Amino acid sequence: MTVPFEKPIAIAILAMGGQGGGVLADWIVSMAEAQGWAAQSTSVPGVAQRTGATIYYVELLRPSADGKMPVLSLMPTPGDVDIVLAAEFMEAGRSMMRGLVTPDRTTLIASTHRSYAVGEKEMPGDGTSDPQMVADASGIAARRSIVFDMQRLAEKNGSVISSAMFGALAGAAVLPFGRAAFEDAIRAGGKGVEASLRAFAAAFERAEQGAADPVQRKPTPVEAAVPEKSDHPKLDALLIRLRMAVPLGVQPITFAGLKKVVDWQDPSYGEEYLDRLAALHKLDVEAGGANRDYAFTEAAAKYLANAMTYDDVIRVADLKTRATRFDRVRKEIGAKAEQVVYTTEYMHPRMEEVAGTLPARMGRWLTANRPLYNRLDRFFSKGRHVKTGTLFWFAGLYVVSALKPMRRGMLRHEMETAHVARWLDTATGVLPTNYDLATAVLGARRLIKGYSDTHSRGLTKFDKVMSAVPLLSMRADGGQWLGRLVQAALADEAGSTLDAALQTIHSFADSAPA
Structure with missing residues (x-):
């Protein structure tokens, strides 16, 4: 008698480095095998620097009556995938473009958070893709869609996104295994079990509810209210001047600009910013700006602050040696307290930056002396890998950042002004x-x-x-x-x-x- 052919359950997982895509695939395989199923996982690596995600492919097949082991596929076939799990929203869009998501059979489980690709970042303006297009397409291309911010949910529960995706997969009830089987697979992994189970449970409940998170191309801007006072007399004086310099509607953006200017240099530089802005606002009033909600003053508050806080080598060195940056890097990569983290920066300075850091008179002399300038340029204009976690490079950058008090006398500041x-x-x-x-x-x-x-x-x-x-x-x-x-x-x-x-x-x- 001929045994009817049974198709395996095909699962495609699209994840980037650090998102635990391999762990998620291993959980699915171990869970299926624990239930007596045949399971196999393969992967096709993506490219570094966020130009593509790794595709993990899993096939599951219930045991055959004759005990023979099946031959499973190594790659997903367009139009033949039952479940697609995307650990980033644009990857969900790419899975649809590849034909992995089809309306007759595919359940799409995707996180709505964004991790911008190189192609989006390299655009001079706003190169970000529109997530609403993916959201609209998922309602047509997929048989069923489960989309919410799994990254935020995982972070809230002290875990990584793979745990939340595994919970969403269980909550979707598209695999013939109970919740206990999923949780047993997490426990069998033996690492970060409690946090993973918390994220799993939260995502399971969200998937059961079925409500999707709204998506938007840009986060809603949050205007910081101008505080009544600070903890420093000079800053308090700036806040008083701010309220006198511009109308109420422009004060939030002015406060943001003032914070940026003061952080870049010092409170005296903040006074200079407010002096210029007050003068511009006076001209705005004379030009009838009240009838246009002082659009000129508002634009001046934003772009004058940006113009006065240009990026120079002092600013770069300052940002790269701040304790908050090292803390942020550790948090982003999920480093533990006992782990040592070293960062390597790629820097490619030009002779213009070197000359701009000199006192204005000396910088002009060097720029005019082209033979000497060109000889020095061959030495300085080289790409360097700077290990900011080492004493040598950290000390060097820290010394450069300490030049901030002398910045106003430098050639670059003269040119920018x-x-x-x-x-x-x-x-x-x-x-x-x-x-x-x-x-x-x-x-x-x-x-x-x-x-x-x-x-x-x-x-x-x-x-x-x-x-x-x-x-x-x-x-x-x-x-x-x-x-x-x-x-x-x-x-x-x-x-x-x-x-x-x-x-x-x-x-x-x-x-x-x-």
Whole structure:
């Protein structure tokens, strides 16, 4: 008599390094084997630096009546997967694009949290993918979807996301095993059992409830309320000045800018920030800003703070030697108290950064002495692997960060201050006649960020965008067009989109009547 063929249960797990995808696959296999099933797991590694997740593939088959061992597949086949577990939301989207999720058979279990890919991070502007598209597609592509923030749930229970995903898998009731079998598999693992069981139980209940967490492309911004006082007299004085400098509606963003400026340098630098902002607000009032909710002042509060806190080698060294950074790294990798963690930074300084750290007069002399400058450039402009956990490199970076009190006398600060002055002059120059364009000029400052080559590319694009301001000053929609130029500048690293947009602007000027 012919024994009818029975298909195995096919499970695909998409997880990144550190998320416990291998542990999750092992739990499923050990659970199935403990119940007398045949089980097999394989994996296809992803690429480092968050360009792809590892795919763990598991097949389960109930024991045959004749006792023969089955031959199981090593790879998932599109259209033939019963369960997809995605440890990151965009990986759920990729599983649908690969055809692993199908409406006739696949249960999709995915965490809604995001871990941004290199392709998203490398974009000059906002390169993040839209999670709502994945959420909408999952309702069509999958037979059933269970989606909630498993990362946050796992962290809340002191565990990793694999425990929460295992709990969601159990709560989904798509495998022929009871809850006790899942929990026994966790106990058999022998590591972090109590925390894993807590996360498992919480996720099990969420999966049973079936309610999905909402997704959004960007987190909802939280405006910090301006405190009544601080624990330092100089900071208290700044808070009093802040309330006098700008209207109530602009105070939260101004407070955020003030904190950034003071952290970057000192309270005196915060006074300089408020002085400039108060002067800009006065011009805003004269230009009728009250009828526009002081949009010019609000943009100035944000982008002036960013402009005054440029990234230089002192700032980089300061951030990399802070105790809070070492604590954050340990927390992110889940290091235990008794474990030693070393971080290795890749730094590629240029001669411009070296010259910018010198006193302004000396830096100008060195920059003008091209033969000496080029010889030194060959020595400094090399990629270096800096181990900030060692005494030598930590001490070196700490000494550089200690140069902060001398920063205002350095060449880089002189150059940045002059550039900020020209930028503000451009904005205030068009403010009386074109309010929207002046506000857009302030917003264009977002193009300048980072340090080294990143800063240079942003500065080049910014200067190109500013070159269009005279051509737009007499247009009622000048602010909108400048905003389009900024978006074009952020569209690609090479700047080809910006060049095309600038040609359009110049065509307006060329066709304008004399």
